[in-house]
Amino acid sequence: MWGGRFSAKPAEIMQAINVSIGVDQRLWAQDLAGSRAHCRMLAAKGIIEQADADAILGGLDTIEGEIRSGAFPFRDQFEDIHMNVEARLNELIGEPSGRLHTARSRNDQVTTDFRLWVRDACDRQIVQLQGLQRALLARAEQHAGDLMPGFTHLQTAQPVTLGHHLMAYVEMFGRDAGRFADARARMNENPLGAAALAGSPFPIDRHMTAKELGFDRPMGNSLDAVSDRDFALESLAASSICAGHLSRLAEEIVVWMTPMFGFVTLPDDLTTGSSIMPQKRNPDAAELVRAKTGRIMGSFVALSTVMKGLPLAYSKDMQEDKPPVFEAFDALDLALGAMTAMVAALQPNTQRMAAAAGAGFSTATDLADWLVRELNLPFRKAHHVTGAAVKKAEALGVDLSQLPLAELQALDARVTEAVYKVLTPEASCASRQSFGGTAPDQVRARIADWKTRLA
Ligand code: ARG
Secondary structure, eight states: OOGGGOSSOOOHHHHHHHOOHHHHGGGHHHHHHHHHHHHHHHHHTTSSOHHHHHHHHHHHHHHHHHHHHTOOOOOGGGOSHHHHHHHHHHHHHOGGGGGTTTTOOHHHHHHHHHHHHHHHHHHHHHHHHHHHHHHHHHHHHHTTTOEEEEEETTEEEEEEEHHHHHHHHHHHHHHHHHHHHHHHHHHOEEOTTOTTTTOOSSOOOHHHHHHHTTOSEEOSOHHHHHHOOHHHHHHHHHHHHHHHHHHHHHHHHHHHHSTTTOOEEOOGGGOBOOSSOTTOOBOHHHHHHHHHHHHHHHHHHHHHHHHTTOOSSOOGGGGGGHHHHHHHHHHHHHHHHHHHHHHHHOEEOHHHHHHHHHSTTTTHHHHHHHHHHHHOOOHHHHHHHHHHHHHHHHHHTOOGGGSOHHHHHHHOTTOOGGGGGGSSHHHHHHHOOSTTOSSHHHHHHHHHHHHHHHO
16 A cells, blocks of 8 residues: 555564554444545545546445455455555455545544544443433332441441432433533544645545534644544543442442342342352352453553653554553443343342341431430530440440430430430431432432433
8 A cells, every 4th residue: 555665565573563454443334434425525526536436435335235244355464444445445446446545644534433433432331321320210219218228438327228329320320421422522523634644735625524424523733633532532531430430339239249238139140150159149240340440441541651652643653542442442331231230130138228227326327416406415515425325325235226215314314205216217318308318208309300311
């Protein structure tokens, strides 16, 4: 393709380090779309003859058919997807194929293809995230009133509902979808027509190709167009944050599934057994969702590192942009799919969760709040009195709600029987009516909000 000024073929090692077709053949559909748009624009602007354009478009259709049927010869000798397509086009239609690359370089071609691919990937994540949110919403609605312990430091803190806990993830995944949408909107500009780096002397119409490829406008600087990969990085940043959320939920499923917690089980088809220990039921899918985070976050680091010291404009380093992005999105596709399946299939042991919600002095804050409300104690003082009550209950081996009134009155003589009403986990949850709080009607209201947002 560029042999004119060369008299020797590339060394085997040159070929080995240079070849990228094994990776970038995944861009074939985007490459054909970009070539079609470019070809039509060249003909519309009179830069190439309509007859040549027709031959090119016909050849591209044949190539698409070959790729879809598996008959297309992807060849290492042609380095990447762009040259493989062009070489095949030449075999199919002969000389007119050579006119397609007028006013174009692989530099603007590859970044156009890649932008289109990443744009689709972002759209796909948004759809998948919404699917996961819907699965969470359905489960949250089922369990809007079911108690579980809320934790800080993984120590029992205050009772919450399972619905409230699941809705926390609906919020997170909503922001994740928003990040993909933001990244998509920012990346949706057309680099095609930047050519090698400086633009083109031909009367090309970059608005026309932008429109055909669904971009909002042409990019405003040809150097920037061929040399930045921030769109890919931004999608990896969004992926990394999303993977972090998935990993936290995965971790909770793993913990909740241990017999010591016994909060949830997963059905046979989403767990695995052990080859030696017959009793085992392992949450492998959750563990792998948690582990995929490593690849995804690693991809962001890999691509940032590739990009960080490159002078403008294109450098071949940028060919290394694709493996991390493909790897990250493959991992995220799987992680989102697996998490959605697990959320839909989780079988909570609501009795065990409710029992745990009431254990561990989880309503101690409610006692302190009662002392503030009813006896007008300063909160710090109430905190101290409650701490003493917990200490006493612990010594007697009872829960706060079972602590005799006389013991409470020994701490403050004004305590009455009424205090016991706030010491149950049900009352604790129901009392947290602040917006976004864990009271079941609050949780149901937020579920309703999200249903509207996702409708
Ligand atoms: N395969 C190359 C890549 O992915 C295409 C661009 C090649 N451009 C060049 N000037 N060698 O980056």
